[in-house]
Amino acid sequence: MTARRTKGRLPLQAPQILPAGGARQVAGRLAAYQSGGLFVALILLSFFFSLQSGNFFTRSNLLVVLLQVSIVGLVAIPGSMLVLSGYVDLSVGSVSVLAVAVFGDMVKVDHQSIAVGIVAALAAGAGWGLMNGFLISYLDFSPIVVTLGGYAGARGAAEAITHDVTQFGFGNAFGELGNGLVLGIPVPGVIFLVLFLAGCYVWYAMPVGRHMTAIGADKAAARALGVGARRIPFVLYVMSGLASAAGGLMFCSELDGASLSIGIGLELQVLTAILLGGVAFSGGRGSLWGVLFGVFFVGVLNNGLVLMNVGPYFANLAVGIVLVFAASADAFYRRLEGMPVRVDEIKEQAELTGTPTPEPGG
């Protein structure tokens, strides 16, 4: 700004930016820390489980939790960016199993190498994402309708490719993807954490993070301002397809089989983590760190309840209750945020009438 247009700037005057009043600032802090609130809830939950079961807070169990949340977490990175932008991808689970079906078919039926199979699987995921992105972002089709169609269609395609037969036995090298360790940490966990950090960079440090927020908050205004309101969601859908395929391959490697049970319920788990983390479903606001905590919250909950030998129904109930809390918190923050700011009225009056303001302290 200053480099381009230096004309017309007056010399600096005394700063006149004033502190905002009470409730609204508190609300701002609270909203920023909803993810913080979830973090506290996560700590409390972990503490609770460590009391209930001596096996919760062991290194091996914590690594198991990380392994278990990695795939959901990986898919939730582009998934949450889509929700932030005001879009959604419900096809992730089915695209992941489609990629797995392609992989299994390529390697075991067409006798291609593992590398070719992986490339084909990722291409299938990216290709489906491309179709999603084109229909939704460029042709303005409804995201829910299109990706719900993908939820059914991609799985149907997977069943057609495999004829319901599960291919097995992909060798030890491929097995490293799901079962290997890097410095003692499961490979899927490493991949997830690295990509999460990259996601944080995009979300918080790069302009495109603000652009996504703008698109989600007010698409028309964003477009009027020249934000890539079509290009950004399109790219995100492709990323979502890629992540789904990668997640599917990880699971396939863990099972050493292109099982059609892969990906069932994935879209629900991803969306739950995203909403728990405080990304508003309508878009325009949210924290990626919150999504991380949301992913771990659900993972810890599921793991802890199995350790305690409590049935799965209780886990679903617990997640439902926490989601309701997250929703009411979001509504609460929005009301608080909308309250008007009280600026120092004396100074404002002085500015309008041009009289000099008294210095503080007389």
Next chain:
Amino acid sequence: MATEHPVVLEVQEVTKRFGPVTALREVDLQIRAGEVVGLIGDNGAGKSTLVNIVCGALRPDEGRVFVDGEQRHFTDPSDARAAGIETVFQNLALIPTLNIWENIYLRREDCGPGPVAHALRRMNKRAMRRHVEEGFESLGVTLPPLRTKVAALSGGQRQQVAVTRAVLWGSHIVLMDEPAAALGVRQTELVLSLVTRLKAHGVGLLFISHNMQHVLRVSDRIAVLFLGRKVADFAVGEATKASELVALMTGAAAGDVSAAKALP
């Protein structure tokens, strides 16, 4: 005297049709640096169409647009922006969930510091905040802290942000479409006094409003549109009355279209 300042924006014989309807008919207009031109007219007179043409959202069927004496052809709003024309839209085009400095810098973010951060597209948030603070200072704008989300600002404050955004980027031509519509008294004051300060910066302003009091207060010149034609264009004097403006707007009185004449 305003007439000594250079003409920053000029439109000549601009015509725009929408199907059978002619929205603008051979309209001429000049805006000088440091001058506020009030554009008034009834609904359908063509005010918004003219603004859209000047800001690059629409292309004229006939006529020419000059910026700083040079003829320009805008294909979209970014061309107009590149030429130094900024628009404060009627609906402000602010993103409520972003804060003040994020809104001002949206789509024009500063990346840095240093070549590595620039290549990695890392936003230089500190520099952007500082620039916005300095901009507000120099404009005498009083606002809550920069990290405040725009959703929490009052209508007048949002206007100020939108206007400041336009000014900080545009710096020499700003179009304002109904900037004080639906604002309370105090908030309107904030906006109008900002407009007055902008003149001191040498900004050429086109100010569209239905409110005669506002127009009379801030404008140096007034142009009146009636059914797509300019029917009056004169310098505002002490005796200019709102009732006369209304008569021109509604066609009850014929106007003098020749340039720069003050009404007695």
Next chain:
Amino acid sequence: MPENSETPLEQKIARSVSRRGFVAGAAGTFGALTLGRAGSAFGAVGHHANSKQVAFAQPDTSFAGYPLLLNGAEKEAKSRGYTLLESHANAQLSAQVSELNTWIAQKIGGVIVLPLDNNAMLPLIKKAHANGVKFLDYSDNALPGTDGWVIFNNLGGAKLVGTWLGNWINTTLSGNAKVALLTHEVQKTGRDRIHGCVAAMQKVAPGAKVVARHEAVLAAQALPVAQSILQANPDLNVFICIADDGCLGAEKAFLQTHPSAARQKQMCMVGFDGTVPVFDKIVAGSTIRATGALDLIGIGAASVKATINAIEGKQPTKINYPYTLAAQSPAGLKVAKDYLKRYKAVTG
């Protein structure tokens, strides 16, 4: 009926369980009705033209074992001089009702039906009888007024597996074991399999204790559940899985703990259904050591047999099809290899 209060999702999960599951309304509507194998017996004296046709209305045609069922059904029909009609409903209820109506109108000899919805079948049974068509029930004996049924002896199968498991515990672990259950309690088949197996196991090896139970049917569900169970019980000895697919997931979870050879000897996974990958694992000597198998080829044949018996007024028309045990014992291995041979001959 407990079976039919399942949601479509539960039904889908139960796919690999012997009462086949369905995806209601999701993947495409092929719905178009075809007549399957054509066969006309015009000129048969005193009978309806199509009375030498039997229909095998198992609509879940995309499940992996379907070709095996069909293989058995076709062979049986042929050997008795009948033509077999197969379903093209692709797990769609509306399509199933359509094709049943068509077959009934054509007055075929008889049909054995895996009902996608029990209530929808009731008027069809009446219509069938009005037209002289025999109507039998497949995998279920709860429909009223049918001419016969083919069900699977879940309790018998559970006892087979449980007893073998108890003996293995006695032999390998001196009678003491920690047991985890991967269950599916909403479905009767699931409850019968698990409870029956545990009861039979504890009769033979009273020192076997159930230390964990959790819901998991398919491999991708069983994997994370088994991972957590193994964290809670690092010295676990047994997984009893409601379906073979679950065993595959549990096995992978176990291998992720990098067990020594000695540790692996103390782990045993057992399942139900009898699928090719599990037969392979049993034969290969992995920790998946036994399964209660249902002979799909045999079931297909038995279904047609019961139907034709009903048409011809013979017996049996009610078959409680037995499980066979494939396991890591001399007899059990033979069973496994035999299955593999017969199944691979059909599916390749």
